[in-house]
Amino acid sequence: MKRLYLSDTVAGEISAYIAKEQLAPGARLPSLGEWMERLEVGRSTLREGLKKLQAEGIIEVVNGKGIFVSEQRTFQLLASLGIHDARAHLLEMLEVRQALEAQAILLAVRHAEETAFEAMAGHLDDYRRARAREDFLAVSEADAAFHLAIYQACGNRVLVGLIQMMHDELYLSWDSPDDRHEVFDASFAHHEDLLEAMRRRDEQAALAAFDSLVGATRKSVEAMVS
């Protein structure tokens, strides 16, 4: 029989409040002081309850601003691996993603239909056009769409799911799109090489192109971390 702790009750109350008020993601909740009065609990108890909701990805507590409903629920892949400082593991995550993506490319070369390559080419056209008009948000989207097309062409659901999880986690800890301009700029040629090699069903060339692509990204991440 599990004991019921006050801090858990607090978490339940706040969670119920969000549901009752139908608060949208990003909405602001009452402040710590108000909750202390409302629930008649001490500060630390309240904060423990909040921490629980935070760990569950339901709310975000921001220093100097307030308490907010979470924008998007994270997969918490890293958390379940016992890793809490995502920033310190950016490079490691990149290495993992590199391995997964290389495998996806290999499988895509072997199994993908011709139509899949046409879709990739379309995304690459978007990429080129967006880059020409310096719309870096669109570049980012086209890039993501291109890579997603590769993953899906590989026909391995587990692999696709994992790569996406890694991508989401990376994205969360990489919130300045400015950093990516130069990366996108430098890596476009490699994208074209990659697609061409895949269409030729040339495994070695495809992997080599991907390797060049990763090299550019890795460089900028290393610069960012240091």
Added chain:
Amino acid sequence: MKRLYLSDTVAGEISAYIAKEQLAPGARLPSLGEWMERLEVGRSTLREGLKKLQAEGIIEVVNGKGIFVSEQRTFQLLASLGIHDARAHLLEMLEVRQALEAQAILLAVRHAEETAFEAMAGHLDDYRRARAREDFLAVSEADAAFHLAIYQACGNRVLVGLIQMMHDELYLSWDSPDDRHEVFDASFAHHEDLLEAMRRRDEQAALAAFDSLVGATRKSVEAMVS
């Protein structure tokens, strides 16, 4: 970039402690007071960190008794990918694990200390002896230990965590150890090749040996599924 709070660092420290000490589920951790001294943080901060780990199912904090490592840690990797029939995805998981492990081997060749290779050689000796006396349970254990040694030598915690998750999931859906006898028998030579290539810091040879190793395993899994 997300702000880093002390309580989150605390959670990371404690979870790192569990990993470092290799604490088994149910094991008791140092008390609140000891952690306060050790980490030099206040009680409320420490308790928030503990609450986070509690929410993640890593520890259990029991009033009047202490802090303990959680008994059951469910990873639910596949479930969170929306995959419910693990057996139907055995081959896909194998492909993913293959990609991850190849990366681990590559990193180990580049970064591992000599002592790590000695540990691997030790596990391989156990492997050989167990095989000689036809103790297939011990063979299985030695094999697992050998591979684990590789992962840990690669120095990438995210990678190690993911591989272990994959291994756990695979193991759950692979319930007849009898099927593995012939696999182990056929793949021993490849293990030796792999280790030798790694010691020579020969990336290509190591990957080739691993490829042969995977080939044998894959064959038997395919036979099993069909």
Added chain:
DNA sequence: ATTGAGCTATCAGCCTGTCTGATAGCTAAG
């Protein structure tokens, strides 16, 4: 009128001291 610097109110992060309640082990009385 616009901009910018500085002040101020509000917020969460973190710390300390204190008390309560739960648990387990010891001890002494029956």
Added chain:
DNA sequence: CTTAGCTATCAGACAGGCTGATAGCTCAAT
């Protein structure tokens, strides 16, 4: 040998104070 009670140790909860981050305001310089 059993058991009731004492005690040490632990976490749970609380109040209040300090720090640092944030945002909005005021007011002076342009």
